[in-house]
Amino acid sequence: MNLHEHQGKELFARFGLPVLPGQVAASPEEARDVAASLGGTVVLKAQVQAGGRGKAGGVKLAENPEEAFEKARDILALTIKGLPVRKLLVTQAADIAREYYCAIVLDREKKAPLVMLSAEGGVDIEEVARRAPGKIVRFHVPLEGLRPYMARNLTRPLFPDFAQAAQAADVLLKLHRAFAEGDCSLAEVNPLAVTPEGRVLALDAKVILDDNAEFRHPEWAAWRDPGEETPGARLAREKGLSYVKLDGDIGCIVNGAGLAMATMDLIKHYGGEPANFLDIGGSSNPEKVTAALRIITGDSHVRAILFNIFGGITRCDDVANGIVTSLEESPLAVPLVIRLTGTNEEKARQILKDFGLGATTSMDEAVRMVIEKAQEVGA
Amino acid sequence: MSILVDRGTRLIVQGITGRDGAFHTQQMLAYGTQVVAGVTPGKGGAQVHGVPVFDSVAEAVQATRANASVIYVPAPFAADAIHEAADADLALIVCITEGLPVRDSLGAFHKVLALRGAANPGGRPRLVGPNCPGLITPGQAKVGILPGHICTPGPVGVVSKSGTLTYEVVKQLTDRGLGQSTCLGIGGDPVIGTDFIDALTLFEADGKTEAIVVMGEIGGSAEEEAAQFIRRHVRKPVVAFVAGQTAPAGKRMGHAGAIISGGSGTAAEKMAAFEAAGVLVARIPSEIPSLVAELLERRRARRRNGAAKAAAGAAAKSARRRGAGSRSRAPARAARRSAGAARPARKSPTRKK
Numbered sequence: 230m231n232l233h234e235h236q237g238k239e240l241f242a243r244f245g246l247p248v249l250p251g252q253v254a255a256s257p258e259e260a261r262d263v264a265a266s267l268g269g270t271v272v273l274k275a276q277v278q279a280g281g282r283g284k285a286g287g288v289k290l291a292e293n294p295e296e297a298f299e300k301a302r303d304i305l306a307l308t309i310k311g312l313p314v315r316k317l318l319v320t321q322a323a324d325i326a327r328e329y330y331c332a333i334v335l336d337r338e339k340k341a342p343l344v345m346l347s348a349e350g351g352v353d354i355e356e357v358a359r360r361a362p363g364k365i366v367r368f369h370v371p372l373e374g375l376r377p378y379m380a381r382n383l384t385r386p387l388f389p390d391f392a393q394a395a396q397a398a399d400v401l402l403k404l405h406r407a408f409a410e411g412d413c414s415l416a417e418v419n420p421l422a423v424t425p426e427g428r429v430l431a432l433d434a435k436v437i438l439d440d441n442a443e444f445r446h447p448e449w450a451a452w453r454d455p456g457e458e459t460p461g462a463r464l465a466r467e468k469g470l471s472y473v474k475l476d477g478d479i480g481c482i483v484n485g486a487g488l489a490m491a492t493m494d495l496i497k498h499y500g501g502e503p504a505n506f507l508d509i510g511g512s513s514n515p516e517k518v519t520a521a522l523r524i525i526t527g528d529s530h531v532r533a534i535l536f537n538i539f540g541g542i543t544r545c546d547d548v549a550n551g552i553v554t555s556l557e558e559s560p561l562a563v564p565l566v567i568r569l570t571g572t573n574e575e576k577a578r579q580i581l582k583d584f585g586l587g588a589t590t591s592m593d594e595a596v597r598m599v600i601e602k603a604q605e606v607g608a
Numbered sequence: 609m610s611i612l613v614d615r616g617t618r619l620i621v622q623g624i625t626g627r628d629g630a631f632h633t634q635q636m637l638a639y640g641t642q643v644v645a646g647v648t649p650g651k652g653g654a655q656v657h658g659v660p661v662f663d664s665v666a667e668a669v670q671a672t673r674a675n676a677s678v679i680y681v682p683a684p685f686a687a688d689a690i691h692e693a694a695d696a697d698l699a700l701i702v703c704i705t706e707g708l709p710v711r712d713s714l715g716a717f718h719k720v721l722a723l724r725g726a727a728n729p730g731g732r733p734r735l736v737g738p739n740c741p742g743l744i745t746p747g748q749a750k751v752g753i754l755p756g757h758i759c760t761p762g763p764v765g766v767v768s769k770s771g772t773l774t775y776e777v778v779k780q781l782t783d784r785g786l787g788q789s790t791c792l793g794i795g796g797d798p799v800i801g802t803d804f805i806d807a808l809t810l811f812e813a814d815g816k817t818e819a820i821v822v823m824g825e826i827g828g829s830a831e832e833e834a835a836q837f838i839r840r841h842v843r844k845p846v847v848a849f850v851a852g853q854t855a856p857a858g859k860r861m862g863h864a865g866a867i868i869s870g871g872s873g874t875a876a877e878k879m880a881a882f883e884a885a886g887v888l889v890a891r892i893p894s895e896i897p898s899l900v901a902e903l904l905e906r907r908r909a910r911r912r913n914g915a916a917k918a919a920a921g922a923a924a925k926s927a928r929r930r931g932a933g934s935r936s937r938a939p940a941r942a943a944r945r946s947a948g949a950a951r952p953a954r955k956s957p958t959r960k961k
Contacts, residue, residue, distance in 0.1 A: 487825055539776050541775055
């Protein structure tokens, strides 16, 4: 789960990172009230999960509550990289003398958290990585954890005096705790700002949580934003399906992530365009099949649907029953091609046959068939 | 021969009283695997499909001389199950469970590594998974959830991040008459106990394996590292496939690890890395069997030629020449990786290629 800035800052604040006070507003009136209660100059920041918010006009300063009202109105009317702005974060403004970058991410190959620190903050770090990779300091956190002396040694060369370096080291230690105990896949502060008075502040927060750890973080439920999800994505999450919408016209329902990706690749290989990635998972609950069909048929671009099932734990007859049940409830408006092989394949074939459906055993053949059908529908 | 599991595998099923654990215990028994014990804390004394259940792995090992474990316990408890198995001195720990937090997998990984020693790929314990289908040595033993009937004994070693895609390819290999030495699903999580390089090291050292199929997918850089390793240290022919050629950036494709981030981890990069390492890359799964058949044929032809030349007295000379060349410059990593495996160093004059 990717967190919004205000959620990330909430997490950071819990672990004692220096974030400025602020509050979320969903209307110009709320923004005005928050600005009034904070006092002084405030920053209004669009809460969308997209980079380049500033350039898109989604971050503005307001010197008084009335100005906050007007600028909030402008920002709430924006759509940034396809995402409509529905909420703002209103926070105290800070004077910035210098901007740094700091982040912790899991290094999969080294099997350790990786601390990244740079004096080139406030800009796109991937740009820095391309232009001047030497300007990013990298440090793998050892098994015993990040120690204060390690953090000091990392920050000291980058900051002009010891006091600031010590503050930054403290930020690193707290960020590491937030990363580890908070089950984050990424915890990033960009910019980590230094004020003219020498205060070190976390002015932004980008956090990605490890979804697998949700069972021990009941507090995450409050952060899930149903308004952000498309109906298809929500249904998929509720039913435990992995679903990613794509731009093509061939809907595919597959068991297993690798096979699902390979199915998409094969569709493309034979000249078609997949409409989605959809993995119904290892078990073959007919309910999942029904939900999968509902998600796919909810995509108006879909011109034909392919089932690709390799029965292992998944039983082909369960999938066949799911298909038949779904079609009895709501017949399909587009052609359907079914490929089944593996556990209980014969039973499945009989179930489908009794319902007037055929099935092939070859994946290549099924993919070629579904592309042909989609083209017929399109013509 | 084979890798990791065979007729001598004496298996414990952790989580044997659960739905998945019980079902797959039955499947593994039916395949002929020696399932000697089950473990579910609090259910000691029970039996599942005739297999005695113990309260702890330590008790099960003491009573049955088990040497391997397969884990079906739910995700919140799975890491603990790995630690328990590692502390009970089992040689092989296969974690089928999906959905472990990365933090838990990291802890389990480092625990197992610390017990085994970093420079000892053939040593114990070895962790496979989590979030994997397990492994099967056709005709001998299956550990996990791979369907046994699609496999047949033979010379092809298969290693894959995927489950059902592996079944697909293994079935196509079998249909083509290409049997397998061992099929190993390493799992699609960001942190896994056994990676491609470990599997390649084991297959390279295995006398039965004559060709290797590597099936990767988008995300991370394990395929690129495998390609580097193959170029330097694997002399058996390798065919690779990478799933997710059409996957968009920034979206997690089912597996927790399958995500293209910051423009890296794409299928195109991985395929290019394999090609640069001299590995044949299949564009689609159904190309794999014919590529394997071709490579096996070439390898066998070379060996026949080699034998003929040896008879003519030419082989030794050529081997000396090559022995002084690139292979002997293999970096320290290779030595570390292969130390503890069957062959300590590549000094044999009987070349395999």
